Amino acid sequence: MKDTSSFDVLILGGGIAGMTAAIYLARANVKAVILEKAICGGLCNYTYVVENFPSYPSIHGMDLMQKVRDHVDHLGVAVEEICEIQRFDICGTEKTIETEEAIYTGAAVIVATGRKPIPLSLPECEQVHYCSICDGFAYSGKRVLVVGGGNSGFDEGLYLLRIGVAHITLIEVADRFFAAQSAQDEFLIHKNVEGLKNSRIVDLTLEHNRLKEAFLENVTTGQRETVAVDGIFAFLGQKPSTNFLQGIVDLDEDGYVLAREDMSTNVPGVFSAGDLNRKRYRQLTTAMSDGTIAALACERHIGTKRVHL
Amino acid sequence: MFTTVQDNDFASTVDSAERGVVIFTKKLCPHCKNMLKMLEKFQRIVPGIPVFTVDSEDCPESMTLASVERVPTVCVVKGGKILAQKTGLMNPREMEAFYESA
Numbered sequence: 074m075k076d077t078s079s080f081d082v083l084i085l086g087g088g089i090a091g092m093t094a095a096i097y098l099a100r101a102n103v104k105a106v107i108l109e110k111a112i113c114g115g116l117c118n119y120t121y122v123v124e125n126f127p128s129y130p131s132i133h134g135m136d137l138m139q140k141v142r143d144h145v146d147h148l149g150v151a152v153e154e155i156c157e158i159q160r161f162d163i164c165g166t167e168k169t170i171e172t173e174e175a176i177y178t179g180a181a182v183i184v185a186t187g188r189k190p191i192p193l194s195l196p197e198c199e200q201v202h203y204c205s206i207c208d209g210f211a212y213s214g215k216r217v218l219v220v221g222g223g224n225s226g227f228d229e230g231l232y233l234l235r236i237g238v239a240h241i242t243l244i245e246v247a248d249r250f251f252a253a254q255s256a257q258d259e260f261l262i263h264k265n266v267e268g269l270k271n272s273r274i275v276d277l278t279l280e281h282n283r284l285k286e287a288f289l290e291n292v293t294t295g296q297r298e299t300v301a302v303d304g305i306f307a308f309l310g311q312k313p314s315t316n317f318l319q320g321i322v323d324l325d326e327d328g329y330v331l332a333r334e335d336m337s338t339n340v341p342g343v344f345s346a347g348d349l350n351r352k353r354y355r356q357l358t359t360a361m362s363d364g365t366i367a368a369l370a371c372e373r374h375i376g377t378k379r380v381h382l
Numbered sequence: 383m384f385t386t387v388q389d390n391d392f393a394s395t396v397d398s399a400e401r402g403v404v405i406f407t408k409k410l411c412p413h414c415k416n417m418l419k420m421l422e423k424f425q426r427i428v429p430g431i432p433v434f435t436v437d438s439e440d441c442p443e444s445m446t447l448a449s450v451e452r453v454p455t456v457c458v459v460k461g462g463k464i465l466a467q468k469t470g471l472m473n474p475r476e477m478e479a480f481y482e483s484a
Binding site for chain 2: 111112114118119133135136154155157173204206207208210211
């Protein structure tokens with residue numbers, strides 16, 4: 074028999090949007106719980122250096138998220154991490170979320186489940202990675218392919234250079250790199266890097282289950298080339314973590330939540346904040362803004378229906 | 383409650399452990415933090431299993447001894463020997479199955 078815990082607001086996702094909402098709700102004496110599938114911090118945990126967050130000229134993403142988490146803890150917000158959702162009923166007046174360990178009920182839900190990295194469509198290979206901080210050090214002195222010419226690709230490429238990777242080929246399928254020009258300049262100035270536009274990876278050669286080569290294709294000419302690499306780090310962007318909302322909350326064709334200006338959705342009492350919403354810009358600061366608005370709108374929505382006043 | 387192990391006591395810790403789990407981690411590694419939190423839950427599901435943590439950057443000899451190249455890597459110890467190891471993420475139930483099958 075699982076324990077049932079009653080809250081005013083159930084926050085799904087402990088990234089910056091969810092934690093910001095939790096801070097605002099706690100300060101309004103609204104009883105909230107964060108239910109996080111992994112650990113709090115979201116995608117920012119995977120960012121080596123954050124240099125556009127007001128108040129910190131330069132800070133590791135995980136350090137920054139720990140500071141936000143400390144703030145959440147300081148306010149006494151309940152947080153459940155490594156939390157697998159088994160049942161999900163958010164359509165009625167009372168919202169219910171059941172995890173492997175407990176049942177949570179509340180008058181409102183803030184969905185802040187963010188996005189997750191898009192995997193490479195390639196044969197199974199142990200040398201394909203999505204986190205250079207986690208897996209990069211095994212490639213010191215070796216050759217690496219970085220897939221993706223956005224901010225993540227260049228930032229992670231710079232990290233790999235710092236830890237001693239011998240050579241990096243960075244590819245981008247579009248005809249230009251999308252990373253900040255400063256990151257491009259800092260990366261491409263190195264003699265042991267190569268940046269290729271209009272290029273995609275189409276296949277791999279494995280020898281005794283170890284990666285030997287990557288086959289690249291120029292998408293404009295169709296020309297193919299083979300690159301000797303020991304590992305691949307893929308940063309192809311993200312897709313919204315909203316599969317569980319399909320058929321319940323209005324989503325666009327790409328799976329992003331169609332939230333209103335106040336972060337409410339088509340389901341009364343269900344709000345959505347952060348990168349999972351359809352919008353143009355996705356930054357830490359914009360996610361914080363969403364979390365703030367969602368919390369304020371949520372507080373207004375629940376009004377006198379609070380568990381404790 | 384986890385016990386931190388260094389290069390100088392890694393081999394003796396494994397040798398003397400009738401059962402346990404060793405996890406190799408790294409500072410500022412999000413998957414490692416995830417796995418440490420997961421192991422807290424694993425200990426609630428399977429009580430009495432000691433967990434030993436090894437910092438991969440501080441303990442290169444332990445990494446070599448255990449043939450670990452990447453983090454987070456979890457090793458199952460039974461009878462003073464590493465019987466199985468797995469790199470990457472697991473949930474508590476998967477960890478329980480991995481531990482029991484080793």
